[in-house]
Amino acid sequence: MAPVCVRRILISESVDPCCKKILQENGIEVTEKQNLTKDELVAEIKDYEGLVVRSATKITAEIINAADNLKIIGRAGTGVDNVDVDAATKKGIIVMNTPGGNTVSAAELTCAMIISLSRHVPQAVMSMKAGKWERKKFMGSELYGKVLGIIGLGRIGKEVATRMQSFGMKTIGYDPITPPEVSATWGVEQMSLEQLWPQCDYITVHTPLMPSTTGLLNDATFAECKKGVKVVNCARGGIIDEDALLRALESGQCGGAGLDVFVEEPPKNRALVDHFNVISCPHLGASTREAQARCGQEIALQIVDMLKGRELVGAVNAQVLAHSFSPESHLWIRLGEALGAVLRSCTTSKQPYDQVDITTLGSSLKSSCELLSSAALVGLLKDGSRNGPNLINALTAQLMVLSVNGIKYTATGSIQGDVPVLLDLNGSEFRQPVPLTGNLLFFKAAVTPQLLPTVTGVLATAGAEVQSFSTSATRGGDQWSCIGLSTALSDLAALKSLVKEVAAVSI
Numbered sequence: 001m002a003p004v005c006v007r008r009i010l011i012s013e014s015v016d017p018c019c020k021k022i023l024q025e026n027g028i029e030v031t032e033k034q035n036l037t038k039d040e041l042v043a044e045i046k047d048y049e050g051l052v053v054r055s056a057t058k059i060t061a062e063i064i065n066a067a068d069n070l071k072i073i074g075r076a077g078t079g080v081d082n083v084d085v086d087a088a089t090k091k092g093i094i095v096m097n098t099p100g101g102n103t104v105s106a107a108e109l110t111c112a113m114i115i116s117l118s119r120h121v122p123q124a125v126m127s128m129k130a131g132k133w134e135r136k137k138f139m140g141s142e143l144y145g146k147v148l149g150i151i152g153l154g155r156i157g158k159e160v161a162t163r164m165q166s167f168g169m170k171t172i173g174y175d176p177i178t179p180p181e182v183s184a185t186w187g188v189e190q191m192s193l194e195q196l197w198p199q200c201d202y203i204t205v206h207t208p209l210m211p212s213t214t215g216l217l218n219d220a221t222f223a224e225c226k227k228g229v230k231v232v233n234c235a236r237g238g239i240i241d242e243d244a245l246l247r248a249l250e251s252g253q254c255g256g257a258g259l260d261v262f263v264e265e266p267p268k269n270r271a272l273v274d275h276f277n278v279i280s281c282p283h284l285g286a287s288t289r290e291a292q293a294r295c296g297q298e299i300a301l302q303i304v305d306m307l308k309g310r311e312l313v314g315a316v317n318a319q320v321l322a323h324s325f326s327p328e329s330h331l332w333i334r335l336g337e338a339l340g341a342v343l344r345s346c347t348t349s350k351q352p353y354d355q356v357d358i359t360t361l362g363s364s365l366k367s368s369c370e371l372l373s374s375a376a377l378v379g380l381l382k383d384g385s386r387n388g389p390n391l392i393n394a395l396t397a398q399l400m401v402l403s404v405n406g407i408k409y410t411a412t413g414s415i416q417g418d419v420p421v422l423l424d425l426n427g428s429e430f431r432q433p434v435p436l437t438g439n440l441l442f443f444k445a446a447v448t449p450q451l452l453p454t455v456t457g458v459l460a461t462a463g464a465e466v467q468s469f470s471t472s473a474t475r476g477g478d479q480w481s482c483i484g485l486s487t488a489l490s491d492l493a494a495l496k497s498l499v500k501e502v503a504a505v506s507i
């Protein structure tokens with residue numbers, strides 16, 4: 001079961017042609033439009049269910065809110081900091097990336113920066129092109145025996161470590177998640193940042209940009225480093241504070257910097273780029289034929305696999321969907337949505353809800369609780385609008401479930417064969433499980449011999465044919481009944497005077 005349907009995709013950046021080809025081969029219409037302004041993208045995005053980007057397209061909440069049909073944002077690359085993932089999640093849009101596709105390329109560029117810094121290769125090249133022969137000026141130092149501090153020991157940090165070890169560098173590092181015993185297996189000794197700073201001849205950062213990593217290298221931490229330390233940032237602009245870096249370069253506390261990324265790209269403030277001891281690239285970490293082919297292919301295949309209902313790979317939100325791809329889950333999703341819909345119809349006049357509790361019984365459903373909760377909320381909150389709740393945003397929709405309603409409504413269901421069934425409504429157990437399919441009429445009333453003939457008379461007048469009938473055990477003198485109907489009932493006024501509660505739902 002595919003959670004979404006995508007027919008048209010916009011590729012808004014230079015993504016490898018294989019991406020378009022794979023999508024088209026799978027029946028998706030693809031349009032490529034690069035360098036759109038924000039306003040052009042806001043106008044354009046309305047026509048697409050899918051968007052594929054790299055890092056230059058800034059997908060802000062404004063763009064997401066204008067994207068009425070958007071179901072998926074595919075990032076052909078690693079960082080999703082150019083996408084407002086929270087806004088996408090709230091709108092029920094899947095965001096996925098291809099984090100491993102450009103690891104080697106980014107690691108190789110980092111190594112190239114470290115080597116270039118040690119021997120001033122770019123500066124020497126410029127000097128040669130200017131017709132000079134400056135052998136003294138570009139005296140370098142060996143990497144052999146030097147200490148490289150690696151902050152962020154994930155995919156790229158690890159690849160940088162193993163490559164630089166082949167130059168005889170000692171690799172030390174820090175990562176709050178990667179266990180020290182794991183990084184030790186690839187030759188990186190972990191320690192606290194306080195211990196790390198004073199030991200390093202070179203420092204390279206490989207973390208995402210987040211509040212905890214913004215300005216990791218700043219005036220205070222530069223001051224703790226060895227004089228002349230060289231730093232590399234091929235991760236995200238801002239992990240090394242740019243103003244602090246300039247001050248450290250000017251004072252000689254920092255002996256050189258290799259920068260592939262900037263807070264603002266391209267950087268309007270040229271002070272760092274123009275500094276003699278800075279070597280820089282225009283965000284080229286992933287710009288190799290191999291990385292682009294991998295990322296383009298991976299994002300296209302991930303989208304196709306998701307649309308064909310095979311599996312969900314690479315989603316950075318919508319994790320609940322990952323559990324929704326097995327055939328067994330489909331039935332439980334249908335049950336959750338159906339139970340939610342039954343309760344919604346029974347409580348129409350009493351919304352909004354103050355609390356929604358979803359309980360699963362049995363160990364086999366333990367891991368599906370989040371999925372079932374999302375499904376039940378989808379049923380409960382569905383309002384018929386195009387961007388209503390879905391499995392991606394339903395849990396965030398609890399924000400909509402606000403004010404007070406003291407009274408409790410419960411529905412209990414299960415799967416029989418391949419049909420979701422209702423077992424109990426508000427504590428009244430049905431004698432026969434009620435199949436949750438088609439047009440259903442629920443009503444609660446005191447049990448009298450006249451009730452059923454009177455109700456069926458009203459239904460006949462409305463042109464609705466009775467197809468099934470179930471009743472619950474009597475509770476407090478009342479009974480819940482459910483009638484399956486040939487057509488949906490739009491007007492319940494005539495029934496309201498006959499019973500205590502009445503609700504109609506089409507599933």
Ligand SMILES: NC(=O)c1ccc[n+]([C@@H]2O[C@H](COP(=O)([O-])OP(=O)(O)OC[C@H]3O[C@@H](n4cnc5c(N)ncnc54)[C@H](O)[C@@H]3O)[C@@H](O)[C@H]2O)c1
Nearest residue numbers: 079106152153154155156175177206207208234235285286
């Ligand atoms: N320049 C480029 O073109 C380019 C290419 C690819 C990736 N990147 C960027 O490189 C960075 C690393 O990518 P990756 O694929 O290795 O990511 P990753 O998720 O594999 O690794 C990131 C590591 O950082 C660690 N981390 C998180 N907070 C930390 C903190 N406060 N201190 C130290 N470590 C911390 C995480 O535990 C994780 O192990 C990302 O910012 C990514 O966007 C840049």
Ligand SMILES: O=C(O)[C@H](O)COP(=O)(O)O
Nearest residue numbers: 054055056077078079286
């Ligand atoms: O996070 C990434 O994947 C890199 O920064 C590469 O970005 P790019 O795809 O825009 O080159």
